[in-house]
Amino acid sequence: MLGKVLAIILGLSALVAGGAMYYLQVYGFYEEVAPQPGRDVVLLPLDGSEPRPIAYDDFQAIDADSSPIRYRACFTTDLTRQDLAAEFTPSKQTVPRNAPGWFDCFDAEALGAALEEGTATAFVSVKNISYGVDRIVAITDQGQGFVWHDMNDCGKQTYDGTSVVEGACPERDE
Template identity: 60%
Template structure:
């Protein structure tokens, strides 16, 4: 009899822990991002190498504090791919990251297929939005747009244990405590 009780307790504990883990991974950490008109979608200018806002509408986004690469957004724009290609920096090797299934406007497989087919073009939205993380923006021929965060070369090296090297900036936690704060004044 004791063995049955222990087995039932273990099975129930495992099921509860599994359900909680699933919920936290798929729903728990994500929050809806409040739109900030004129600031939500930016592309890095070829001329200035700085992010600039573009025209957009129908913006939806999610993010999570648990990781800098959980950001996903969808929007529409009236700007053409030709204009964008002449004005903004193209992204190299864009790989959309799969988001949670309930955020149905962002389908990483469909975005990747459109990028491969040439019906979507990816741009650099913001370089080093977090240490080692770039924001990528893909825009389709019909004006649908998608945003996600992805590791850049420095981020890939930093997180896989490879020696980062001199071409990468110092990680924020690696800077000496008495170093001047790099953030702009309020």
């Protein structure tokens, strides 16, 4: 009898722990980001000068302190990606990271397909927004905009354990 009771307690504990881990990963750490007009959506000019804001509406964003790559945002814009490409730096990072299912406006699969088909363009927003992480902005032909954080070359080298070439990456904040 004692074995059955212990098995039930162990099983219930595993279910509670599993449910808590799921909740924390999908919902728990995320917070809505308060819009900061003129600062939410910026793009890096081709000349490499300071990122400049672009016109946007309907901004929604989420972020989490637990990881620098959890930031996701959506917005709309009247600017065309072709006009933006004439002024701003395109990004080589064109595979958006998935967002939690409850953040409805960010569909990474559809955005990835649009980037692959050429109906969307990804731009560099801010380099090293966090050490080894760049902010990427993508604009579609329909005027939908998406923002996510992705590891740059320094971040990939740092976090996968390969040695970082001296001078190739910015100084790391302590």
